[in-house]
Amino acid sequence: MSKLYLLKILEIKKETEDSVSVSFDVPHDLHDIFNYKAGQYLTLKFNINGEEVIRSYSLCSSPVFDEPLKIGVKRVKNGLVSNHINNNLKVDDLVEVMPPNGRFFADVKNNNYKTYYLFSAGSGITPILSILHTVLLTEEHSYVYMIYGNRTENSIMFKAELEKLQEDYANRFILIHTVSRPKSNWSDLWKSLNEQTFRKGRVDTQAVEWFVKEYPPYAQNVEYYICGPGTMIENTKKALKSIDVPDERIFIESFTGLNKTNNSIGMENAKLIALLNDEKIEIAVPKGKTILRTLIDAGKEPPYFCEGGMCLTCMCKLKNGKVHMNNNLSLTDKEVEQGYILSCQSIPLSDTLEIEYPKK
Ligand SMILES: Cc1cc2nc3c(=O)[nH]c(=O)nc-3n(C[C@H](O)[C@H](O)[C@H](O)COP(=O)(O)OP(=O)(O)OC[C@H]3O[C@@H](n4cnc5c(N)ncnc54)[C@H](O)[C@@H]3O)c2cc1C
């Protein structure tokens, strides 16, 4: 597992009924290690009721704004860690934290002249807020068009911060809130409250198509960032594809590990032999799919936990063949040298491969 550092909690703020933000104090000697790009996440480790658990949380703070590292955590129904953070953490508590990581970030530069479309829903606002703030502060020639979906007006995280950014950057930042269950029973599609524009509904294909048409790109260099629940990501991507947005312009962060396939790499139907709990399994791995997902989808029960390359639970030995690991936040270089792989991150790069899970 990557090295963990103890960080002290500076502040905990209730953002909505079911979410908090948590700010950390990073000691001076760790500043370089905890340097981050707008959009990246932290991984936190807790011991809850004797069980060691790790979860990732995107940084919602901006690396160019003078503020502490901050995450925003929304309760998940029956969720172990999100409720622990919301219920139990206190200022001055020490938390074990891995340095920032992740490939969902914007390449922000002060001479950029871009149009950014930001799509988020629910807690998916966290990395989007970091990108938004960083772009507005750094790129004075860039424009940002954002649509943010929530269940009700009261479940909007970081509402005051978003309002302030709208005020400060009114000439190049447009934000539309979409609300699926408005509190007041407004029946029309639109409502304006304190100069905030609300649209009724979800961030779905129709809303995205409408949004991009209503607010065409200002600068021709356009990038699209999406973070939210699985269906929201799928629908947004579908709408963008329908207007021929190229894949390389679309950046996605999924909190639930939705995107298990990466069609750009891998072999077509590689033959996998897996030794799992004394069973020898032979199966074809579809192009771009991970070994773990292939086994799970075939009804097998390989060990796994985070499915994000963090916890090591899915570790196995590659006895034959070659794989590409999407993300490795936990195996040491030595383990990789010894042939260990994370099956949740591994996509076959050879026609045949053989793996062995440790015996239970
Ligand atoms: C890169 C990355 C960044 C993330 N950033 C954030 C963030 O900024 N803010 C934030 O609040 N969360 C974020 N998450 C999600 C977070 O890591 C946890 O998965 C989430 O808090 C749930 O953990 P839990 O222990 O409470 O739930 P668990 O005990 O793990 O799960 C309980 C139940 O909820 C389901 N579930 C798990 N996660 C979700 C989810 N996100 N939405 C709906 N159902 C879920 C599970 O399938 C399970 O049935 C991020 C995840 C990743 C991988």
Ligand code: FES
């Ligand atoms: S690293 Fe956690 S399941 Fe693969």
